[in-house]
Amino acid sequence: MFALLLILIVVLFGLGFLSPIWWVAAAVLVFGVTRYGRDRRGGWGRGGASEYGEYRDRRERQDRWDRRYSRQHRARWRREDRRDRERRG
Numbered sequence: 001m002f003a004l005l006l007i008l009i010v011v012l013f014g015l016g017f018l019s020p021i022w023w024v025a026a027a028v029l030v031f032g033v034t035r036y037g038r039d040r041r042g043g044w045g046r047g048g049a050s051e052y053g054e055y056r057d058r059r060e061r062q063d064r065w066d067r068r069y070s071r072q073h074r075a076r077w078r079r080e081d082r083r084d085r086e087r088r089g
Contacts (some may be wrong), residue, residue, distance in 0.1 A: 005033060 009026050016023030 005029075009033075 009029055012022050012026035012029065016026060
């Protein structure tokens with residue numbers, strides 16, 4: 001399917017030398033393919049579900065990092081907070 005779409009774009013671009021309207025048609029087709037083309041799972045669609053999945057994965061990685069980092073450095077943060085309080089007052 002993608003090969004046929006690529007051939008169609010090349011043909012429309014080639015016809016653009018006869019009439020510039022074909023270049024516009026090729027540009028619209030390229031825009032449509034890049035904007036609403038195949039998602040990572042190989043299906044065709046707008047990609048709303050994959051964008052949410054990427055967001056969810058990024059949030060989960062960030063949460064794991066936050067939990068790990070806060071456990072490892074909790075004592076150091078408390079010492080620094082204590083020093084800051086002692087300096088101020």
